[in-house]
Amino acid sequence: MAEPAPIAVIQTQRMGDLLLTFPLLLWLARSHPGRPVTVVADPAFARPLLPIGPPAHFLSLEQAAATLPGREHELVINLGIVPQAARLAGAIPAARCLGPAIGPDGATRIGGDWQLYRASVVHLNRHGRYHWAELNALDIVPPALLAGTSWPAPRRGGPGRRKVGLFLGASQPEKRPGPAFFAALARELVRRGLVPVLLGGPGEAGLGDEAARLAGIPLSNLCGKLGLKELALFGQEMALLVSPDTGPMHLAAWTGWRVLNLSVGPVSPHETGPYQPGHYVLRPRLSCRGCWECFREAVVCRDRLDPVRVGYVAARLARGEDDRLAGAVIPAFELLRTAVDAYGLRVLEPVSVPPGLVPSAGRELVGDFWRAVFGHAFGLLPEAAPRLAAAALAQGQPALHAALGKTLSRLGAALARDTRRGAVPDAAFAQAFAPGVGPLAGYIERLLQNGDGSRPARLAALALYARAAALFAG
Structure with a gap:
């Protein structure tokens, strides 16, 4: 009996983008049982993540270009944005192709309503309310499968867990606080009886040294000393990870390590914050929040982060005192929690408002409106x-x-x-x-x-x- 035609998923972006592909791989295994899945990704990210991701065969872009066009596929999903990814997607013979693909005429066309929607919100995402992990999958994954997916709750803090990871890095400087902030946050956590640990990759080694120096207290600094696999294992014994929007944040969320996402800079937590339910997002209350690109002279949202207020929220979460944050007044900030609605779609629930009070901020209502319009138009939500x-x-x-x-x-x-x-x-x-x-x-x-x-x-x-x-x- 011939082997079923395979599925190819192309994700050539950063580590965080690859991690947000993991829910899609999980859903494909359930909706297309028995079909081999090949993931085209950067080997520097794919190799260390292989043990914790859904089963798949990983290839580099170069390996894929040399082998995949010679075999008929059931499905190709291109989640990459570089021309090489679109060229590969167009070269693989497939019954269906989703995402950008360069055809024989040299033109790039996007297959799939939801893939086209994602491309359309670039620089227009002010009211975007669909998470990228969902946009990866909505063209192919049945809504019932989304609604029937349950995600394990992240590990809660408590008396036996006092360590709090502080991840210093992000893909853009605008997305991360500086060393002085993390030094002050570390001191605040120590004052509250917790044990902060500075974390980061090789690119954050200098930031870690500077934060440790500015803190002026004995501090564990593991920046540049842990690989991705070691970071995931290390997180199993920690109460919380405080992190900007970055790849290791998604690694933590996927492995059940609770996250407090400091959402600053040109990011929207609706789209790229922690995906699984039970994590938290803290961001300043500013009208420009959630932008695609910052046009102000200074990154105001990042610069307004207050280590005392962040420390208060982090300490509550690290101690397992989530309930005491409900309705908490955090001046100039809003605290949100990731959750799942009745359709299996990821949403952000307000936490720092009195119980029962539904915020009527125009921006959120407009976002909810367009979420519903596109959801109904593409067959996801009811009339x-x-x-x-x-x-x-x-x-x-x-x-x-x-x-x-x-x-x-x-x-x-x-x-x-x-x-x-x-x-x-x-x-x-x-x-x-x-x-x-x-x-x-x-x-x-x-x-x-x-x-x-x-x-x-x-x-x-x-x-x-x-x-x-x-x-x-x-």
């Missing part, structure tokens, strides 16, 4: 979801609801004008509209570009616009 989200926006922020309806009318006029002219929008199309309609404008821009302005693409764009606009009628 009632966008109507309920629109009603919640109208009740919580009536002026914003009215303004969004007017901006949608402008978008509809622009779409009708381009349809009459046969014009395909350029990369500036979505930027011309207010951020509130950014998700829809960005998706329509990408949809029409991806379809070369074809009639099916225009009909799909008009149908999606009509669905959204109808929620503001009357």
Whole structure:
């Protein structure tokens, strides 16, 4: 009997991106039992992560380019953004290809509604509410499988666990606090009876030395001394990891090591924060939070991190006193907890508000609205979801609801004008509209570009616009 056609997953990005591919690999094993899965990834990340990830065969990009195009595949999922990944995806013969692929004509096209959605929120993610771990999978994983997935709760702190890891690194300086912050945080944790440990890769060795020096107290500094496998093992005995948005944060979440994510810089915890339920996110209350790229002279959210307030939250979590954080007042900060909704989708629950109080901040209501619109349009959420989200926006922020309806009318006029002219929008199309309609404008821009302005693409764009606009009628 012939072996089933395999599946190829291409993820050539950083360690954190590879770790966020692990839920997809788990779901593929359940939804496509018996099919071999090959993951194309950077060997520097794939090799040490192999023992803790779902079963798969890992290849480098070079190895994959030499072998995979010669075999028929059932499915190719390209999660990479580099041209080499798209070239490989287009070269592998497959019944279905999701994500960017370069075709015989040399053009790059994106397969899958959700993969196209993810591409469309680049620089337009202010109201993005789908996590990247989900976006990796939503085009192929049945909704029932998502809803039926249960994730083990992370290990809680308690009297027998006093060590708190402080991870100093991140892929961009804007995403991480500096050594002075971690030195002050270490002193605060010691004052609260805990044992902080400085952690980081080889690139953070200098940061660790500087933080240890500035702390002025005896401090364990393991920056540059642990590989990924050793870090995962070391975390099994620790109460908590305090970390910016970085690969080791996702490693901790995957292995059940509870995380307090300091979400600062050009990141959105809705999209790339800890994925599994039971972890925490702390971020300053600023209108610009969750951006794709910081345009301010200084990274205000990062610079406003307060080691005393971070230390308070970290100490509560490390001691297993989660319940005492419910409704806690953390001036100028908001504390969120990762959770899963009734559809198996990852959400962030407010923690630092009085119990029973639902925040009506316009930004969150708009984000919930677009989450529901796209979820229903792509068959993930029921028909009632966008109507309920629109009603919640109208009740919580009536002026914003009215303004969004007017901006949608402008978008509809622009779409009708381009349809009459046969014009395909350029990369500036979505930027011309207010951020509130950014998700829809960005998706329509990408949809029409991806379809070369074809009639099916225009009909799909008009149908999606009509669905959204109808929620503001009357």
